[in-house]
Amino acid sequence: MTINDIKHPKVKAWVEEVAKMCQPDDVYVCDGSQTEYDRLMKKMVDSGLGIPLKKRPNSVLFRSQPSDVARVENRTYIASKTKEAAGPTNNWIDPAELKKTMTGLYAGCMKGRTMYVIPFSMGPVGSDIAKIGIELTDSEYVVCNMDIMTRVGTKVLDVLGTNGEYVPCLHSVGKPLAKGESDNGQWPCADIDNKYISHFPEERTIWSYGSGYGGNALLGKKCFALRIASVIAKEEGWLAEHMLILKLTSPEGKVKYVTGAFPSACGKTNLAMLIPTIPGWKVETVGDDIAWMKFGKDGRLYAINPEAGFFGVAPGTNEQSNKSAMDSIRKDTIFTNCALTEDGDIWWEQIGYDAPGPLVDWKGNKWVQDKANKAQEPAAHPNARFTAIAKNCPAIAKEWDDPAGVPIDAILFGGRRPSTIPLVHQATSWNHGVFLGSIVGSEITAAALDLKAGTIRRDPFAMLPFCGYNMGEYFQHWINVGKKSTEDKLPKIFFVNWFRKTPEGKFAWPGYGDNSRVLAWIFDRCEGKDNAVKTQIGWMPKADALNLTGLDVSAEIMKDLLSVDVEGWKKEIADVRANHYPKFGDKLPKELMAEMEGLESRLNA
Ligand code: SAT
Ligand code: MN
Numbered sequence: 001m002t003i004n005d006i007k008h009p010k011v012k013a014w015v016e017e018v019a020k021m022c023q024p025d026d027v028y029v030c031d032g033s034q035t036e037y038d039r040l041m042k043k044m045v046d047s048g049l050g051i052p053l054k055k056r057p058n059s060v061l062f063r064s065q066p067s068d069v070a071r072v073e074n075r076t077y078i079a080s081k082t083k084e085a086a087g088p089t090n091n092w093i094d095p096a097e098l099k100k101t102m103t104g105l106y107a108g109c110m111k112g113r114t115m116y117v118i119p120f121s122m123g124p125v126g127s128d129i130a131k132i133g134i135e136l137t138d139s140e141y142v143v144c145n146m147d148i149m150t151r152v153g154t155k156v157l158d159v160l161g162t163n164g165e166y167v168p169c170l171h172s173v174g175k176p177l178a179k180g181e182s183d184n185g186q187w188p189c190a191d192i193d194n195k196y197i198s199h200f201p202e203e204r205t206i207w208s209y210g211s212g213y214g215g216n217a218l219l220g221k222k223c224f225a226l227r228i229a230s231v232i233a234k235e236e237g238w239l240a241e242h243m244l245i246l247k248l249t250s251p252e253g254k255v256k257y258v259t260g261a262f263p264s265a266c267g268k269t270n271l272a273m274l275i276p277t278i279p280g281w282k283v284e285t286v287g288d289d290i291a292w293m294k295f296g297k298d299g300r301l302y303a304i305n306p307e308a309g310f311f312g313v314a315p316g317t318n319e320q321s322n323k324s325a326m327d328s329i330r331k332d333t334i335f336t337n338c339a340l341t342e343d344g345d346i347w348w349e350q351i352g353y354d355a356p357g358p359l360v361d362w363k364g365n366k367w368v369q370d371k372a373n374k375a376q377e378p379a380a381h382p383n384a385r386f387t388a389i390a391k392n393c394p395a396i397a398k399e400w401d402d403p404a405g406v407p408i409d410a411i412l413f414g415g416r417r418p419s420t421i422p423l424v425h426q427a428t429s430w431n432h433g434v435f436l437g438s439i440v441g442s443e444i445t446a447a448a449l450d451l452k453a454g455t456i457r458r459d460p461f462a463m464l465p466f467c468g469y470n471m472g473e474y475f476q477h478w479i480n481v482g483k484k485s486t487e488d489k490l491p492k493i494f495f496v497n498w499f500r501k502t503p504e505g506k507f508a509w510p511g512y513g514d515n516s517r518v519l520a521w522i523f524d525r526c527e528g529k530d531n532a533v534k535t536q537i538g539w540m541p542k543a544d545a546l547n548l549t550g551l552d553v554s555a556e557i558m559k560d561l562l563s564v565d566v567e568g569w570k571k572e573i574a575d576v577r578a579n580h581y582p583k584f585g586d587k588l589p590k591e592l593m594a595e596m597e598g599l600e601s602r603l604n605a
């Protein structure tokens with residue numbers, strides 16, 4: 001399709017304006033068809049950027065530049081009119097200044113390339129909860145990934161009509177080509193000092209420059225569905241959250257829907273696709289990363305998964321940790337920064353079997369596994385990814401793309417906490433649950449981001465890098481959402497921790513499929529079963545209320561996992577009081593201070 005197929009005058013004018021600035025060789029409007037996907041994929045394969053995988057039908061491997069392998073949080077900006085509106089947790093630049101800088105970078109940046117216009121819907125096309133975006137990009141890799149991760153094409157333009165609302169998303173890899181020049185099979189991107197992932201919340205606009213990777217470039221995901229959507233959600237009274245959505249079915253065939261927020265590296269995708277170890281229970285996937293929740297007429301919160309695919313971390317994914325993910329990536333998958341086998345398959349660390357021979361690593365070099373060498377560089381980048389079609393997941397719930405969404409019974413918060421936080425406890429009220437969300441933290445596993453390994457990085461609601469406005473106001477928004485309904489209709493809120501360690505430093509809880517034991521207890525809480533005792537920190541499982549049949553964990557460790565660590569919690573509160581809450585100044589809701597003080601006095605009693 002061409003620019004003349006756009007019937008929305010504002011969109012057309014914007015596309016023309018951007019084309020004038022970025023000066024692509026041509027402009028192409030995506031229709032979202034399979035033919036289009038195949039053609040662009042072939043173009044990338046022919047140019048040497050993509051490597052087709054003999055072992056996986058319709059699947060291609062890409063290798064990025066070593067400087068372009070993940071989201072760049074220190075180059076991500078919330079450019080609201082005031083610094084205060086961005087809050088203490090976001091990078092801020094004055095929007096006029098940032099636009100000036102970026103306009104300079106965008107000038108002529110698409111020379112030698114095609115500019116693609118991607119009309120996409122976050123959520124089922126035409127759903128009341130869904131929203132439309134239009135991404136302009138000079139990357140075929142982005143087009144193909146967006147094709148999997150969102151709903152793309154003509155049908156979106158039809159819904160948009162001549163004056164529908166949309167979020168303009170501008171993206172360039174920032175690597176113009178001179179006449180006759182080509183990428184030569186190299187991943188195009190700008191150097192690190194010239195990458196900008198920018199959000200203009202008042203205008204609901206996204207400008208991204210210089211990176212071709214994941215959340216920096218697939219603008220429907222974190223940029224739109226979390227940062228911009230969180231701003232819209234606050235204005236409109238709903239929630240845009242970094243949460244998985246799962247469907248839990250009991251042996252009696254009863255169903256509950258659960259969302260869960262966990263910082264990265266806590267196994268969100270694995271939980272969303274879990275295979276229970278307790279008989280008769282079933283988990284199905286509605287979403288693995290993002291949930292948009294709105295109130296229905298009945299006063300309950302309904303969630304949709306705004307995405308249409310999974311952008312999952314590859315290393316560590318295997319038949320044990322996530323069989324459904326392994327089944328989802330047998331075909332039609334884009335792999336990025338995984339290692340390549342001689343017979344045309346992918347391989348990564350902890351895939352569940354040894355490298356079947358010499359590999360080509362994610363940097364394109366020959367790699368031979370040396371198990372004796374503990375310091376061997378990994379063959380796949382630790383943030384290597386698969387982009388898989390949601391419909392190819394055998395665990396996908398039949399209602400995963402129901403435009404009405406699914407009614408949420410429980411919300412989970414969790415993090416990687418070696419001590420203090422028990423396996424599971426339940427908040428005694430919505431506000432108590434908001435308090436728990438606000439103090440979510442995770443242990444830093446590798447020294448990163450100037451933080452010491454072993455320290456706890458607070459990541460409220462797992463939204464630290466994704467909240468598009470002042471985090472203190474975001475907490476208040478959560479409190480306000482609770483006032484829109486009643487406790488009996490609001491989801492119950494739980495805090496879980498799969499990552500407790502024994503004094504010997506081993507994981508105390510097996511996790512993965514055995515997390516179903518905790519889910520079953522949560523299910524019964526939602527059914528109103530008498531299976532809990534009230535403690536200083538909230539509701540916890542009654543003795544024998546957790547199904548432990550067939551579990552290989554000692555009684556002593558179980559007791560540790562399910563008791564209140566009074567001294568640990570006192571330290572936790574001291575840390576929140578001294579180091580966490582003061583960041584939010586007078587934006588910290590008084591309700592959260594009250595929850596913290598209430599907990600403190602119960603622990604001291
Ligand atoms: O790169 S993404 O933002 O899409 C995934 C992640 O980093 O969580
Ligand atoms: Mn995520």
